[in-house]
Amino acid sequence: MSGIFGMASHKDCVETLFHGTDYHSHLGTQFAGLSVWSNALKSKIHDISWTQFKSKFFEEIPNLKGTMGIGVISDSHPQPLNINSKFGHFSICTNGFIENDHELADEMLASGGTFSDSVNEKINMTELVAKLVCKGETLTDGIEYMFSKISGSCSLLVLTAEGVYAARDRWGYSPLVVAERNGEWAVTTETTAFLNQGFTIKKFLSPGEIVLLNSSGMTGKNIPEKQNQICSFLWIYTGFPASSYEGINVEVVRERSGRNLAKGDDIKADVAAGIPDSGTTHAIGYAMESQTPFRRPLVKYTPGFDRSYTPPAQSTRDLIARLKLVPIRDIINGNKIVFCDDSIVRGTQLKNYTVQKVWENGAKEIHLRIACPPLMFPCKYNYSTRTRAELATRRAIKALEGQEVQDVTPYMDEEGPKFKSMVNWITKELNVTSIKFQKLSDMIDAIGLPKENLCLYCWKGECPSKKNQADGEKAGGCCAKTVAI
Ligand code: SF4
Structure with a gap:
């Protein structure tokens, strides 16, 4: 997962590029980079695993000058990368996850290709994408060729002498949005990056759409795809609250989502609370609907800590999870508390570092209300750190069945007995009084897009559209790999 920001102006744009990129800091904790164009390319990449983007780049900003630039906050590999090619020099950054990266790299190596960069012996996804793009007749042709070869997802920015190319993933899993400010053009993953910088949104790019931004404006470079399957998780968990997608x-x-969780809930709690930060707004919705007082039994010590989900090492995630949420005994002690959260992925941090703290501080009851329906399948389009066996649902099913089972369909029926027994198992495992998940149909209603336009793979294990599935299989695209349930 990454956040990308690009800018094309008639004057120096580095300050806006710096802040625009910084507004993606919630999307990655590993690497960050900026590239600018001023007669030639100039780039900087830093490891930000234990520091913030701002502190690493602030002192360098005066030395970076340019009228065009791209920036990235990345959770996986160093980027942007500068490439010398038949298209001239360019710099490229990406957001996505390529499932068949090794297959594609092996093909290239077999035909004499080389790779210069690796992180923990993994292929640098951005380098792989750059090499695929360079196989095209033109940059646009090369980006479309790359789309046709990958299984997974990829949105990207390419900084060239001509301007900034912006291409949204072929299936639209991640967003890209273009905006304008007095003749300056910018493109972003998170629209939050525009709100305090005076930009007006001009276009939510369509899936597969490629545009060129420069001082002449925005030029469309291809005919976009019609079918969208944007990630539903963006609204529930990963996106920044001020951002809009579609x-x-x-x-x-x-x-x-919080209101949906409260409707029909039979719990009469003393306090409605969120697990900070992304559970907070679900809790506000729950409190508004149920008329339960919204209070903060847990507060997040923000300075210095980033998200606990994104660092790749489990030990780092655990350490951050243990330290960052601080309990307030005066609010917890003796109370029945409904805690809203975005999702239960593994559930281990919730159990060990959140629930335990709340019990230790005297809670009478702890009820979890979860905005994401139970996650049944690990993401294969953007978040590479989850495996199926890690998911709380899969551990529950394995425990209930006494073995791993291939067909989990009975556990996906929200009204069925197997679903209930799975939720009961997770409730006991997490040591809470009760758990309720938002229904999938309610989550789709809360987002407000037709279900055909959303990726629901986490819950259903299939592409939203049969047509996409067929196209993907033909073209090696998002659903080229069969879905093993
Ligand atoms: S599988 Fe889940 S997390 Fe991944 S893109 Fe689809 S909805 Fe988003």
Whole structure:
């Protein structure tokens, strides 16, 4: 997972590029980079695993000058990369996850290709994408060729002498949005990056759409795809509250999810609370709907800590999870508390570092209300750190069945007995009084897009559209790999 920001102006744009990129800091904790164009390319990449983007780049900004630039906050590998090619020099950054990266790299190596960069012996995804793009007749042709070869997802920015090329993933899993400010053009993953910098949104790019931004404006370079399957998780968890995707604001969707969780809930709690940060707005919605007082039994010590999900090492995630949420005994002691959260992925941090703290501080009851329906399948389009066996649902099913089972369909029926027994198992495992998940149909309603336009793979294990599935299989695209349930 990464966040990308690009800018093309008639004057120096580095300050806006710096802040625009910084507004993606919640999307990655490993590497960050900036590239600018001023007669030639100049780039900087830093490891930000134990520091913030701002502190690493602030002192370098005066030395970076340019009228065009791209920036990235990355959770996986160093980027942007500068490439010398038949298209001239360019710099490239990407956001996505390529499932068949080794297959594609092996093909290239077999035909005499080389790779210069690796992180922990993994292929640098951005380098692989750059090499695929360079196989095209033109940059646009090369980007479309890359789309046709990968299984997974990839949005990207390419900084050239001509301007900034922006291409949204072929299936639209990740967003890209273009905006304008007095003749300056910018493109972003998170629209939050525009709100305090005076930009007006001009276009939510369509899936597979490629545009060129320069001082002449925005030029369309291809005919985009029609079918969208944007990641639903963006609204529920990963997106920043002020951002909008496809014109739909994240905060508002979270409020609606919280209201859905409260409707028909039979718990009469003393306190409605969120697990900070992304559970907070779900809790506000829950409190508004149920008239339960919204309070903060847990507060997040923000300075210095980043998200606990994204660092790749489990020990680092655990350490951050243990330290960052601080309990307030005066609010917890003796109370029945409904805690809203975005999702239960593994559940281990929730159990060990959140629930335990709340019990230790005297809670009478702990009820979890979860905005994401139970996650049944690990993401294969953007988040590479989850495996199927890690998911709380899969551990529950294995425990209930006494073995791993291939067909989990009975556990996906929200009204069925197997679903209930799975939720009961997770409730006991997490040591809470009760758990309820938002229904999949309610989550789709809360987002407000037709279900055909959303990726629901986490819950259903299949592409939203049969047509996409067939196209993907033909073209080696997102669903080229069969879905083993
Ligand atoms: S599988 Fe889940 S996390 Fe991945 S893109 Fe689809 S909805 Fe988002």
